[in-house]
Amino acid sequence: MKDEKIVGSFQLMKSLNKSLILNTIRTHGSISRSDIAKETKLTPPTVTNIVNELLEEGLVKEWQTGSSSGGRKPILLKINSSNFYVFGIDISPREIRFAITDLNAQTLLYKTITMKEEMTSSRLFQMIAKQLYIMMDEACIELKKFVGIGIGIHGRIDADEGSSGFAPQLQHRNVPLKKELEKEFRLPVKIENDVRAMAIGENWFGSGVGISNLVCIKISHGVGAGFILNKKLFHGTNGLAGEIGHMFIESSGLKCSCGNDGCLEALVGSEGIKQRTLNKISLGYKTKLIERTNGMIENVNGQLIYEAALEGDLLAKDILEETGRYLGIAIMNIIHLFNPERIIIGGGLAKAKNFILTPIQEVVEQRALTEQAKKTEIVLSKLGDQATVIGAVALVLNEMFSVQYESVS
Ligand SMILES: [Zn+2]
Structure with missing residues (x-):
């Protein structure tokens, strides 16, 4: 937003009072002008002026309620969520997911592109820009109807780049991507590590709605967590x-x-x-996985293990249970460090559902320090494969309705 060239409805709503009113309408679903004034402590004329601006911009709409105890029916205000759109992008090592959603994160268009190789930042930018133009065409939505572009990107960098693989390294690659996209589309671009984006996504639209202290854990190729503490996304001093x-x-x-x-x-x-599975097989454990991989057991993966476990394969069940116990230990440590209200498990491994959730809950039940800690809610991601892309959308909305959330370090 520091770049003056960035235009569009986003810029128009940057006044704090405007965000405050917009967020009040959003959190209530629908609310009258007088209730907004009461809630925000703004004067009725200020509320009226700002609401008029928001109506003119098409960001809110009026809605007449049917229930009134005599006299005039109150006119309520709602977010006009289908009048503006957001681009969400999830960049993982092997694929990029794109979504166009409305302001309620309802997906209008969704697409996954597989990458054959790790891309340089300039090729990545070109590829993303091209896709966004194609998708705008396909959805028949003009650029001026977009409020921003959100990006969730995997926190680890390819070893070929010579980096240590920790999240701060990400900046070297993302800063040009953000700048280039802002220049090209003249829209604000928000970039966040994938699991932090996922945490915001779950908090706004998934398994963590209304939760102030939340930990989101993503388990796929890598393992990471996003923390929302006191309603704020937590980065730590160096983003680690x-x-x-x-x-x-x-x-x-x-x-x-x-x-x-x-x-x-x-x-x-x-x-x-995979390694633990191969180790057990090399010790002589019997399993259907050998048949399922046509004897090429080095091709075993989480999906095959899950399918074998569903069929009752003891080794597969054992591997998933052990996985759950390891996760349970990590989660117990997180509970003791941060005392969150809810922990959400996402990423590919979450598809194993109760095969991992039950042992996680057992470890926490056995080892957590207090009765309340033992009862910490541990749930699966509701947003599934789309958690990061919806999270990327939520990054933009988070900025747009930026009263409740801000990043802290
Ligand atoms: Zn390590």
């Missing part, structure tokens, strides 16, 4: 907060990509699950 993949769990002999032994990611990330 949430690197739970490198929490020490057990000295198992499995080496982590960070060079240490026994990190959570080395045990429950997709490579870790």
Whole structure:
């Protein structure tokens, strides 16, 4: 927003009072002008003026309620959520997911593009820009109807780039992407690490609605967490907060990509699950997985293990249960450190549902310090594969209705 060239409805609503009123309307669903004044402590004329501006811009609409106890029916205000749109982009190591949604994160168009190779930032920009133009065409929506572009990007950088793989390295690649996209589309672009975007997405639209202290854990190739503490996204001093993949769990002999032994990611990330499965098979355990991989057991993956577990395969069930127990230890540590109200499990592993959720809950039940801690809610992501892309949309909405949330370090 520092760039004066950025135009559009976003800029128009940057006054604090405007955001405050917009957010009040959003959180109530529908509300009258006089109730907005009461709630925000703004004077009725100020509310009327700002609401008139919002009506003119098409961001809110009037709605007449049917219920009134005599006299005039009150006119309520609602967010005109289908009048403006957001681009959400989820950049993972192998694919990019794109969504166009309205201001309620209702998806109008969704698309996944597989990448054959790791891209340089300029190629990544070109590819994304091209897709956004194509999608605008397909959805028949003009650029001026968009309020922003949100991007969730995986926190680890390809080893070829020579980086250590920790989240702060991400900045080197993302800063040009953000700048280039802002220049091209003249829209604000919000970029966040994928799991933090997911945490905001779950908090706005998924399994964490209304929760002030929330931890979102994503388990796929890597393992990370996004923290919302006191309704604010937490980054830590250098943006390293949430690197739970490198929490020490057990000295198992499995080496982590960070060079240490026994990190959570080395045990429950997709490579870790595969490695533990191969180790057990090499010890002579019987399993349907050999048949399911046509004897090429090195091709085993989480999906096959889950399917085998559903069919009652003991080794597959054992692997998932062990995975749940490792996660349970990590989650118990998180509960003791942050005492969250709810923990949400997302990423590919969440598809294993109760095969992992039950052992996680058992570990927490056995080991947590207090009765309340034992009862910490641990749930699966509601947004599933779209959690990060919806989270990316929520990053833009978060900025737009920026009363409730701001990032803290
Ligand atoms: Zn590690």
